[in-house]
Each structure stands twice: as structure tokens, then as C-alpha cells.
Amino acid sequence: MALLEVNKLSISFGGLRAVGDFCITIDKGELYGLIGPNGAGKTTVFNLLTGVYKPDEGIIRLDGEDITRKNTIDINHAGIARTFQNIRLFKNMSVIDNVKVGLSERFRYSALEGILHLGNYRKVEKEMDDEAMRLLKVFDLDKERDTLAANLPYGKQRKLEIARAMATNPKLLLLDEPAAGMNPNETKELMETIALVRKEFDMTILLIEHDMKLVSGICEKLTVLNFGRVLCQGETKEVLNDPEVIKAYLGDE
Amino acid sequence: MSFLTYFINGLSLGSIYAIIALGYTMVYGIAKMLNFAHGDFIMVGCYIIFSVSRALSGNSIVAIIISIVLCTILGITTEFVAYRPLRGAASPLAVLITAIGVSYLLENIALLIFGADVKSFTSVIKWEGLTFADGQLRIQGVTIVTIVVSIVILITLQLFINKTKQGQAMLAVAEDRGAATLMGINVNKTIMLTFAIGSALAAVAGALLCSAYPSLSPYTGAMPGIKAFVAAVLGGIGSIPGAMIGGLVLGIVEILSKTYISSQLSDAIVFGILVLVLLIKPTGILGKQVQVKV
Numbered sequence: 001m002a003l004l005e006v007n008k009l010s011i012s013f014g015g016l017r018a019v020g021d022f023c024i025t026i027d028k029g030e031l032y033g034l035i036g037p038n039g040a041g042k043t044t045v046f047n048l049l050t051g052v053y054k055p056d057e058g059i060i061r062l063d064g065e066d067i068t069r070k071n072t073i074d075i076n077h078a079g080i081a082r083t084f085q086n087i088r089l090f091k092n093m094s095v096i097d098n099v100k101v102g103l104s105e106r107f108r109y110s111a112l113e114g115i116l117h118l119g120n121y122r123k124v125e126k127e128m129d130d131e132a133m134r135l136l137k138v139f140d141l142d143k144e145r146d147t148l149a150a151n152l153p154y155g156k157q158r159k160l161e162i163a164r165a166m167a168t169n170p171k172l173l174l175l176d177e178p179a180a181g182m183n184p185n186e187t188k189e190l191m192e193t194i195a196l197v198r199k200e201f202d203m204t205i206l207l208i209e210h211d212m213k214l215v216s217g218i219c220e221k222l223t224v225l226n227f228g229r230v231l232c233q234g235e236t237k238e239v240l241n242d243p244e245v246i247k248a249y250l251g252d253e
Numbered sequence: 254m255s256f257l258t259y260f261i262n263g264l265s266l267g268s269i270y271a272i273i274a275l276g277y278t279m280v281y282g283i284a285k286m287l288n289f290a291h292g293d294f295i296m297v298g299c300y301i302i303f304s305v306s307r308a309l310s311g312n313s314i315v316a317i318i319i320s321i322v323l324c325t326i327l328g329i330t331t332e333f334v335a336y337r338p339l340r341g342a343a344s345p346l347a348v349l350i351t352a353i354g355v356s357y358l359l360e361n362i363a364l365l366i367f368g369a370d371v372k373s374f375t376s377v378i379k380w381e382g383l384t385f386a387d388g389q390l391r392i393q394g395v396t397i398v399t400i401v402v403s404i405v406i407l408i409t410l411q412l413f414i415n416k417t418k419q420g421q422a423m424l425a426v427a428e429d430r431g432a433a434t435l436m437g438i439n440v441n442k443t444i445m446l447t448f449a450i451g452s453a454l455a456a457v458a459g460a461l462l463c464s465a466y467p468s469l470s471p472y473t474g475a476m477p478g479i480k481a482f483v484a485a486v487l488g489g490i491g492s493i494p495g496a497m498i499g500g501l502v503l504g505i506v507e508i509l510s511k512t513y514i515s516s517q518l519s520d521a522i523v524f525g526i527l528v529l530v531l532l533i534k535p536t537g538i539l540g541k542q543v544q545v546k547v
Contacts, residue, residue, distance in 0.1 A: 052431070052435075072435055073437055073438070073440075076434075076435060076436065076437040077437060081435075088432040090424065090428045090429060090432070090433075091428065092424070092428060093421070093425070093428070097424075100418065100421055101421050101425045101433065101436055101438060102436045104421065104422055104436075104438060105437040105438070105439075107418065109418070111419045114413055114420065115409060115413050115417075117412065117416075124418075125416070125417070125418070164436060167436075168436055
């Protein structure tokens, strides 16, 4: 069953068609790759999917629900979470607090209870702590729970960003160039983390990536974007052998 | 002994500045705007206490509670009507100028309702205070209450911000509004809560200010508002302990320079210190040094 269906999504910025007629269908549990040369419009697609940009045309459906013109928070609540190309953690907050920000919408007590430290406050905070620690353990970050996010090594910051996104309890996880700036060892560890997320949470993942080794190693299906348009779509192996795709990446002979 | 008396008075005035500065600094840190109408919320709070306690023939506790509730509503309304539509405006100046507009609006509404004459405000704190060392050192009740209240507020706020999910949401919004939204944090609600707390603090500060200096006019809030802003900048704007330290330093310097140097010069000295601190440490006493990588 299709979890995400996108039909003819388009957006222009001042006459430049950044993304045109973008279509994609992602099934539940799939690991899908979105690739393409620099400036092809990959991150723009993510921003459209998460409501940061509103599309000029097209329809986005998540689990059958039309989320096309919803705002960012509602889309997050509907079940899409993401990470960023340039890591955007809350750097001055501790590791566990970053995750708790992601959890915040699922756990409730009133501001007055918070100010007075009364009522549900203690109970709910304890539940949040437990849930956050459970997540951190999955990502092997539990020993760093009180470290400031800014002081984590780069690879762990990436992991924490994924953990924070998972805290919002998404149906679909968007990863924007998770391997950017990583060395081969870190990339390998990241691939293991992504595999773990799939297994542990039964998660559907759409990821943007430049690292072909990572893409061919873990993605089942690929969509190639070039100049804002879908160049090729299908099983990873077929797509990577497509002459059009090779041309877009390597140029004409 | 007299030095100690003046010092404690300075501490008390500083505590009031600190409570006002907390409101300034929270709103700046989280909503990234300077609410120049903040000082006038104090004035509104004082007029509410003044009117209600008159109507209820001197029941000041009820008057204070009503004032806090109404000021909170005023803060939320101002944010909703005047500031929220301008969030995301091309220039941050738009909302700054609107805040100045709101300030004049509130002052002139008060002028219209209550007139320009100075009303004498009956202190809401009836306690006489304590006397030490055979009457040589007398500390007024309002002084003690002010200092205690400000300490309680500081601790409560720190606990709220660092230990609750609403506080964490505030920190997240302060750091990266976009990322916070994408993690499901309702930015509008968070900023509204910030204004609610800031305005409630303004009402508390109003009650203390007018009890210590019992005269009330439509411009009562203006000068303390500006001085509290100075205190927030002095301590490092956006920092809650910074606002507290800035407020205390300002209050003590003001009272001591009024006593020992000249009462006309005291404001000049206060603002001179601001200039000096900013020349030496532009981010304020507790402000974070932001390093820009090239």
C-alpha cells in the first residue's frame, strides 16, 4: 500500500521552475532514494513535502490523507519528520533535551502545571525521560544524554538528528543528505543506523544522497531529478545503469 | 549603617528592574523582538490595581491577582493583534516600530481615562518592616517583599525553562524557529506563552514599583521600562540570570549615585555605565560571545 503519493508537484521561484511535474509513490516500509546533480531541486522537494514551501500545483497524500496545503506543524503531526542537509540541532541544549523537544507534542501537561511543578508535571516528565532514553539507547547515544549537542562528534550529531526526528513518531522519515561531510567509516556506520531504524521502527524512509555507494547499498528504489524534473524512476540497479542518468551525472561523451 | 540602608534600597529597586528586565529578555530571546511597550504594561497593571482596590475598598490581594490576569490578557492580545501579523515581515524594524506605537497607544489611552494628574498610590504592602541594631537600620516591608519576590520569580522561571516541556520548546524556538516547527513545536503558541509570562511579570513589577514609589501617572512605566531594557542589555540580552544581575547592578548604582554623587546625575551615570560595559563587552555581562566562522 502506498504511504506517500505525490502527483504533478510543481513550484516556481520568480519564473524559474525549481520543481516541475514531480511524481513519486512510496510504499510502506520502503527505503527510497532521491538523487540528482547539484541544484536539481532535491531539497526543494523535501521543503514542499514538509510544508516549508507551498506548491503551485500538485497533490501530496500521506496515508491517503491530502496534506498538500497544510502548514509545517500539521504535516509533522500527520506523520512526516525530517533531518537537514546542514545539521540543525538545538546546539545549546543537551542530547536528551533535543529528543524531548521532538517528543513534546505527544506528551501533555499545562503550562500552569509546569510553572508550579504540580499535577501531571512529574509523572509526564518521567514518561518523557523514559521514552527519550529508550530512543537514545537505540541510537547508542544514551551515554551522552547530558552532553551539549554542539559538543558531540559529527557522526553522532547526525544520529541525534535522526533520533530527534524519530521522537515525533513519524510514518515517513525524510533524510536530507545524511552522509554529507562524512568519512567512509562514518558513512558505513550511518548505513547501519538507517538499517536499524528500518528494522526497529518499521520505518518508511526517503533520503537524498550524493554518495552513490550509500545509495546503491541500501536504497531499493530511486528517483533521479535533473533540472527539477524526474529523469528516471525505478529499481536502484536499473536506474543506475540508465544511459540518461549516467549522462546527467558524467556529462556527454 | 546608612550605607547599608542605601545599598538595600538599591537592591530593592534593582529587583524591580530585574523583574521587568526578565520580561524584556524572555521576549527578545524567544520571539526575537524588543517589546518597547513592556514598560507600559507596568503602568496598565498599576492603574488596574489602583482602580480595583478603590472599588473593593482596599482589598489589595484581589487587586493584584486581577491586575496579573488582565495584564496577561493584554500581553497575549497585543502579541496576537499587533506583533504576530508582522512575524516574517521583510524587515525586523516593522515590529519594533509597531511596539513603539503600542507603547504610545497605551499611554494615551491611560491619559484619556485617568487624566494627566499624578494619582497617589496606596502601597499594597502594609507590613512595616524590620528594625535592626536598636533602630539604626530600618528595612521597610516593601523592600523585603520586593527582594524575596524577585528571587522566587527568578528560581521559578529558571526551573520552568530548563525543566518543563514548554520551557524546552521556548529554548528550541529561540535557537532555531524553523527546525522547531519541523519537529512539531507550535511556534505561535510558544511565543504567546512567552508574552503571557512576560506581561504577568510586568504586573507584579508594577505592584512592587508603585508600592515603593507611590505615585501613578500614564508615564509611570516609561522610565523603568527603559532602565529595565538597559538592565537586560547590560546583563546580556536573552539571558535570564543576566537580566537579574543587570537589574541589580543598575538599581544599586542608581541609588548609591543619587545618595553620594548627585541626584540629577544618577541617570547619566546609569546610562554611562551601559555605554562602558558595551564598549568592553558588547554582548553584556552574561551574554554569549558569538563566533562567526568565515
